Amino acid sequence: MKFSKLLIQWYLQNKRDLPWRNTTNPYHIWLSEIMLQQTRVAQGTPYFLSFLDAFPTVFDLANADEEQVLKLWQGLGYYSRARNLHKTAQYIAEELEGVFPNNYNDLLRLKGVGEYTAAAIASFSYGEPVAVVDGNAFRVLSRYFDVETDIALASAKKEFTLLASELMPKNDPATFNQAIMEFGALQCVPKSPDCSICVFNDSCLALQKKKVDQLPVKSKKLKVRNRYFNYLVVSDDNDDTVIQKRTSKGIWQNLYEFPLIETEAVESFDYIVDRIEKDFFVNDSVDSVMEYNEKSIVHKLSHQHLHIKFWKVNIKGSVKNGTDATTLRTFPFPIVIHNFIEKE
Structure with a gap:
């Protein structure tokens, strides 16, 4: 033909x-x-x-x-x-x-x-x-x-x-x-x-x-879900940090990330600090908290838009199961976290 x-x-x-x-x-x-x-x-x-x-x-x-x-x-x-x-x-x-x-x-x-x-x-x-x-x-x-x-x-x-x-x-x-x-x-x-x-x-x-x-004709656009991720980038007196593995099904399963506070919308500085002290580092002495990025990084996936902020959390003393900067780079991370680590 x-x-x-x-x-x-x-x-x-x-x-x-x-x-x-x-x-x-x-x-x-x-x-x-x-x-x-x-x-x-x-x-x-x-x-x-x-x-x-x-x-x-x-x-x-x-x-x-x-x-x-x-x-x-x-x-x-x-x-x-x-x-x-x-x-x-x-x-x-x-x-x-x-x-x-x-x-x-x-x-x-x-x-x-x-x-x-x-x-x-x-x-x-x-x-x-x-x-x-x-x-x-x-x-x-x-x-x-x-x-x-x-x-x-x-x-x-x-x-x-x-x-x-x-x-x-x-x-x-x-x-x-x-x-x-x-x-x-x-x-x-x-x-x-x-x-x-x-x-x-x-x-x-x-x-x-x-x-x-x-052409071609294509209907049914995916409804995009907005999610708000606040990553806690810990640094103790040894310059060690804390990471965790995402084991639940969904995005980024079995990849690593920093401790996460997911919220329904962009939250205030005071709200995040309060959550950090109540839910994450109760027994650790939080020395200071600061925003790495004042404006959220929007990471677009096919059906989700992630609004991501990184928060620097300085801890006095040493954290349990801390990870040093060299070892940190050997773990598989979502690209948005990998890029953050490489810039720091």
Whole structure:
């Protein structure tokens, strides 16, 4: 079909030289696909290379300590991906003797592997003709064929997957899948694509109907929750501080942080001091409290906006289970706390 031929021709002339494109090794492809979920290629590539350097094989990743994995992942966000990555590596190493499943249906059974990732591994590593449908594919197909289906609906995935499957050359699914994702990433971008240089500008229905900026249709915006975090950065007479591990489910599970006072809104200096003395350091002598940042740092997650303030709490004497500055930097932290520590 004209669409597939033009798309693949464009891809072969314009594709980026990305490290996971030069291999059919399922470990490398799985690692890259997990990392690139919710992450731009430019941001994810250094992490991919660092992981391969630290963990050349799935056995190396399986044998690593979870904190080492989380530390290397620090800054990529969506940390459940890292925890699932580690657990899946252990399963493949221990239960499957290091051999990845070689088909779409079995890949789907792996923890943290959804339809998109399973299709990517199956087609890129094993040549299985299964369509990879991500945000880029939704955008390209909806515009070219003028498909007004709301991509937020569960049924949309099936509709677009069927369309992509019909377009895919069965003898080379990997190239087609790479091509449609790359075309969406480089040419048919979400906002203000340059349609004047597009290879499809004489056949794209959205362009003909002046609907490029209206497609794909997507409803249901996530309601954003505001949360207010007050971190207590303790410093005792030895310059030791106190950290804790977030063990509850939710954001940043198994990462470390300073003692936290979460409030319903921005609170006054007096309120925070009162909470510090009543709830945190009852038996310690609080020498002084000061704000590091008068204005909250707003850290935006997909469904939450965190309004973060850091408070310096000077303690007389020494704190229990204190952590020195050198050891502190070895722990995995959310990136907003890591950045704070590096500045201090």
